[in-house]
Amino acid sequence: MLVLGIESSCDETAAAVVKDGRTVLSNVIASQVEEHKLYGGVVPEIASRRHAEAISGVVNKALSDAGTTLDEIDCIAVTYAPGLIGALLVGVNYAKSLAYAKHLPLVPVHHLRSHIAANYLSHPELEPPFLCLVVSGGHTHLVQVRSYTEFSVIGKTRDDAAGEALDKAARAMGLPYPGGLHLDKESVGGNPKAFRFPKPRVDGAPFDFSFSGLKTSVINLLHNTQQKGETIDLRDLGASFQHAVVSILCEHTAAAARETGSRKIVLAGGVSANSVLRRRMEETCKSNGWTLFVPEKPLCGDNAAMVGAQGYYEFCAGSRAGLGLNAYATMPIEAAAF
Ligand code: KG4
Numbered sequence: 001m002l003v004l005g006i007e008s009s010c011d012e013t014a015a016a017v018v019k020d021g022r023t024v025l026s027n028v029i030a031s032q033v034e035e036h037k038l039y040g041g042v043v044p045e046i047a048s049r050r051h052a053e054a055i056s057g058v059v060n061k062a063l064s065d066a067g068t069t070l071d072e073i074d075c076i077a078v079t080y081a082p083g084l085i086g087a088l089l090v091g092v093n094y095a096k097s098l099a100y101a102k103h104l105p106l107v108p109v110h111h112l113r114s115h116i117a118a119n120y121l122s123h124p125e126l127e128p129p130f131l132c133l134v135v136s137g138g139h140t141h142l143v144q145v146r147s148y149t150e151f152s153v154i155g156k157t158r159d160d161a162a163g164e165a166l167d168k169a170a171r172a173m174g175l176p177y178p179g180g181l182h183l184d185k186e187s188v189g190g191n192p193k194a195f196r197f198p199k200p201r202v203d204g205a206p207f208d209f210s211f212s213g214l215k216t217s218v219i220n221l222l223h224n225t226q227q228k229g230e231t232i233d234l235r236d237l238g239a240s241f242q243h244a245v246v247s248i249l250c251e252h253t254a255a256a257a258r259e260t261g262s263r264k265i266v267l268a269g270g271v272s273a274n275s276v277l278r279r280r281m282e283e284t285c286k287s288n289g290w291t292l293f294v295p296e297k298p299l300c301g302d303n304a305a306m307v308g309a310q311g312y313y314e315f316c317a318g319s320r321a322g323l324g325l326n327a328y329a330t331m332p333i334e335a336a337a338f
């Protein structure tokens, strides 16, 4: 079965053709990063306009790269939530038009579910149930993936997402957008123990996260140093901050794995590309006898192949949307399908 996946939740316009939820036949991404870089972050109005300009060409390229046409596509899957509303609407409306014109089933896909599904493309043997740490720019969730379409959130951030904390710290250190990616590159070789950061815990909720205090402490440290006219080794600072964020992510994931008895641990979302997180989580899993699954790096960030993968499983579970499908800025991952 061929699924055409469409993704436009943030700043990548993406389309892909995926076979039976597991094989990527094409994966096209038009990134807007260079433009948003000028402003230090995503400008929603610009993102929507660039999606509108790019989407038609991106979908056509995904079809031609896959050596197929719309006549051979069996289903259209589209990200409908969560994300920037104006950005999501471009993909949703485009998908609706294609579904209507070609009499194809339309399957709405939750963005975080699709990040998890990126792992089905990288690991043909991976099947639920498993425990997943979803770490993206806007979300930090510990999710029990009970089946391809059943999810329970057992922990999440009470304030900033891990990606957001990395991005804001990187920005304060003068690194370009997207900060997390540049912080990862620039911190290689830095001393992770040069600076100590607090390790916040949420009382009574051992799997919940809080990153805003950590973010504020790195920003304060930079301001204080600046005011005193002192210099600071940014490589050491970056390595120490990443070490602090990653330690919290690994410790909470390990606690949740013990509590739930999960032996399969999965990473998902843009921050899962982080080299320190990948290495430290591998060590954590190895020492506990758990198996770790991470997406290949190109599938960690936003893409439409993951939408095609999750769309296949949502289709198999009977999910269908009508032409009244809307986009939503927020939506719990557990929300029942359509
Ligand atoms: O999943 P994603 O592409 O978009 C959202 O759904 O939010 O995640 C974007 C986030 C940003 O915070 C970005 O800085 C972060 O992923 N990111 C990284 C790396 N690559 C992307 N963070 C740390 N290390 C990386 N290598």
Ligand code: ZN
Binding pocket: 111, 115, 136, 137, 269, 270, 301, 302
């Ligand atoms: Zn994402």
